[in-house]
Amino acid sequence: MERLEVRELVYFTAVAEELHFGRAAARLGMAQPPLSRAIQQLERRLGVPLLERGGHRIALTEAGAVLLRESRTVLDAASAAAHRTRRAGRTDPSLVLVIKPGGDGGLLPAILDAYQAEPDALPVELVCSFGERETLLREGRADAALLHLPHHDLTGLDTQDLLTETQLLVMPRSHRLAGRARVCLDDFAGEPLPRWPGASEDASQGPEVHDLGQLLHLIALGRTVAVLPASIRGQLRDDLVAVPVDDAEPTTLVLAWPEHATSPALAAFVRAAAAVADKATGQDG
Amino acid sequence: MERLEVRELVYFTAVAEELHFGRAAARLGMAQPPLSRAIQQLERRLGVPLLERGGHRIALTEAGAVLLRESRTVLDAASAAAHRTRRAGRTDPSLVLVIKPGGDGGLLPAILDAYQAEPDALPVELVCSFGERETLLREGRADAALLHLPHHDLTGLDTQDLLTETQLLVMPRSHRLAGRARVCLDDFAGEPLPRWPGASEDASQGPEVHDLGQLLHLIALGRTVAVLPASIRGQLRDDLVAVPVDDAEPTTLVLAWPEHATSPALAAFVRAAAAVADKATGQDG
DNA sequence: CGCAGCGATACCGTGCGGGTATGGAAAGAC
DNA sequence: GTCTTTCCATACCCGCACGGTATCGCTGCG
Numbered sequence: 233m234e235r236l237e238v239r240e241l242v243y244f245t246a247v248a249e250e251l252h253f254g255r256a257a258a259r260l261g262m263a264q265p266p267l268s269r270a271i272q273q274l275e276r277r278l279g280v281p282l283l284e285r286g287g288h289r290i291a292l293t294e295a296g297a298v299l300l301r302e303s304r305t306v307l308d309a310a311s312a313a314a315h316r317t318r319r320a321g322r323t324d325p326s327l328v329l330v331i332k333p334g335g336d337g338g339l340l341p342a343i344l345d346a347y348q349a350e351p352d353a354l355p356v357e358l359v360c361s362f363g364e365r366e367t368l369l370r371e372g373r374a375d376a377a378l379l380h381l382p383h384h385d386l387t388g389l390d391t392q393d394l395l396t397e398t399q400l401l402v403m404p405r406s407h408r409l410a411g412r413a414r415v416c417l418d419d420f421a422g423e424p425l426p427r428w429p430g431a432s433e434d435a436s437q438g439p440e441v442h443d444l445g446q447l448l449h450l451i452a453l454g455r456t457v458a459v460l461p462a463s464i465r466g467q468l469r470d471d472l473v474a475v476p477v478d479d480a481e482p483t484t485l486v487l488a489w490p491e492h493a494t495s496p497a498l499a500a501f502v503r504a505a506a507a508v509a510d511k512a513t514g515q516d517g
Numbered sequence: 518m519e520r521l522e523v524r525e526l527v528y529f530t531a532v533a534e535e536l537h538f539g540r541a542a543a544r545l546g547m548a549q550p551p552l553s554r555a556i557q558q559l560e561r562r563l564g565v566p567l568l569e570r571g572g573h574r575i576a577l578t579e580a581g582a583v584l585l586r587e588s589r590t591v592l593d594a595a596s597a598a599a600h601r602t603r604r605a606g607r608t609d610p611s612l613v614l615v616i617k618p619g620g621d622g623g624l625l626p627a628i629l630d631a632y633q634a635e636p637d638a639l640p641v642e643l644v645c646s647f648g649e650r651e652t653l654l655r656e657g658r659a660d661a662a663l664l665h666l667p668h669h670d671l672t673g674l675d676t677q678d679l680l681t682e683t684q685l686l687v688m689p690r691s692h693r694l695a696g697r698a699r700v701c702l703d704d705f706a707g708e709p710l711p712r713w714p715g716a717s718e719d720a721s722q723g724p725e726v727h728d729l730g731q732l733l734h735l736i737a738l739g740r741t742v743a744v745l746p747a748s749i750r751g752q753l754r755d756d757l758v759a760v761p762v763d764d765a766e767p768t769t770l771v772l773a774w775p776e777h778a779t780s781p782a783l784a785a786f787v788r789a790a791a792a793v794a795d796k797a798t799g800q801d802g
Numbered sequence: 803c804g805c806a807g808c809g810a811t812a813c814c815g816t817g818c819g820g821g822t823a824t825g826g827a828a829a830g831a832c
Numbered sequence: 833g834t835c836t837t838t839c840c841a842t843a844c845c846c847g848c849a850c851g852g853t854a855t856c857g858c859t860g861c862g
Binding site: 252253254264265268269272285288290 | 838840841
């Protein structure tokens with residue numbers, strides 16, 4: 233059985249994503265001819281054509297599309313292996329939790345307090361990231377993440393539900409809907425919604441935002457509006473208003489971590505978070 | 518960021534599993550010195566010691582144990598990438614279903630019939646394997662598998678429940694429990710249970726079996742007994758008897774396939790299996 | 803103290819991964 | 833139609849890193 237090397241997969245993903253040998257080579261920091269050869273060799277070893285060479289434009293074959301998808305999981309796994317091994321070798325172990333700024337539903341202080349009371353507790357390192365939080369998990373750069381359902385793909389992750397919230401439309405006071413007690417999705421169907429880096433490249437042509445402060449600022453300027461969990465209320469500026477969106481699917485804040493995780497420190501954190509979530513939902517509802 | 522290569526992970530897993538450079542090198546078909554160097558280089562690049570060199574005996578460090586686990590997932594993913602890509606490039610596509618001989622709960626003929634009526638149906642290639650069925654899935658050598666819960670780890674797989682069955686103790690007519698109308702687990706706690714290749718290496722010191730015929734033969738010879746799903750009834754030899762085990766957890770036959778699968782042929786197969794299972798449970802219960 | 807087992811080091815050859823120069827075919831301009 | 837541009841493939845060369853052989857050094861045991 234022919235071995236399949238990480239280097240080849242990196243090369244192939246570059247070509248498959250660029251659909252252009254020259255640009256792919258540039259992105260990889262190498263010349264184009266060796267890249268061509270590497271792909272040819274990969275095709276020979278697999279015994280399968282991966283690209284359609286139609287002269288100028290190249291396209292993925294069916295097998296090529298499969299390999300592109302599989303390659304991404306291999307590369308993620310390899311990346312995760314490196315990161316997790318390095319972290320396991322550190323002498324000052326810590327638990328890395330990645331959050332969306334403002335996206336903790338107000339539970340985080342209580343969770344951190346409860347966690348520090350656990351016997352297996354480690355120092356918690358907080359990392360803030362707007363997009364790509366699940367990527368950080370999958371690549372082993374974080375131990376756990378706070379994610380919002382249904383906006384994330386949870387395959388390969390274990391999760392603990394923390395909080396289910398209704399969603400609010402956040403807009404400037406001057407907005408035509410600002411006086412309403414409630415709205416529905418159709419009311420603002422045409423408005424530009426913000427894009428986050430790393431999110432899907434789909435239609436929403438709104439501005440790209442990188443943190444909550446920037447988002448609220450852009451909303452205040454009337455450049456966009458946003459649908460956010462109800463717990464955002466406490467963090468709104470005076471010049472913004474928020475009203476419930478009746479037909480928006482409720483969002484669930486979940487704690488997510490990689491499958492197969494074995495660290496007792498992580499287990500303790502999950503316990504603490506679950507306990508806090510239980511208490512909170514008991515109070516609220 | 519330093520790249521992590523598949524070759525290095527293969528080397529490391531060999532050493533980590535053998536805990537012996539000489540044997541690991543032999544297993545890899547290479548000499549011992551380059552293997553030593555490769556591991557050293559890996560440790561340097563990760564900046565983390567992976568092995569404790571205590572003179573004669575070597576042992577895994579904490580980081581080494583992490584890397585061993587992560588390496589296995591990377592290697593599985595790489596293996597799966599190769600297999601799935603090759604299979605996607607075949608001009609005579611087929612759906613590979615791996616089953617345990619005798620372990621289909623009697624549903625398989627109906628499922629295959631229903632599947633062939635689907636528009637996206639492909640020829641179905643049946644592969645029989647006693648142990649390691651989930652490994653075949655994870656390594657991309659099969660598209661779907663029939664597994665029995667709770668005996669399998671389903672992380673990374675999607676599943677469709679097909680059939681939940683009570684379990685029977687299968688034994689020779691001469692067995693001391695053969696006359697009973699029902700038994701419980703304690704009744705035969707001391708008896709040797711069979712082992713399957715690839716299954717966990719735990720206590721059960723019974724004979725190793727590779728297929729159903731062999732197992733039934735060994736039972737008839739009084740060398741072992743087995744706990745099997747109720748649907749085995751139709752396949753028993755005359756010299757065997759089966760009685761319900763009251764306190765054995767019911768077993769569920771599930772159809773499993775890799776997460777993220779996109780093939781319409783597989784989707785059609787899942788639909789067909791679900792339909793047959795629905796009809797069957799509707800009839801039975 | 804000597805021997806045996808095993809991992810580390812030293813040194814060497816070669817195969818392969820990568821670079822430069824160039825060829826050749828397909829799409830676009832006129 | 834032909835000239836040009838664009839891009840991938842081929843040809844050739846080089847350096848390095850991977851793998852092999854020989855040997856050392858340490859450790860545990862008889």
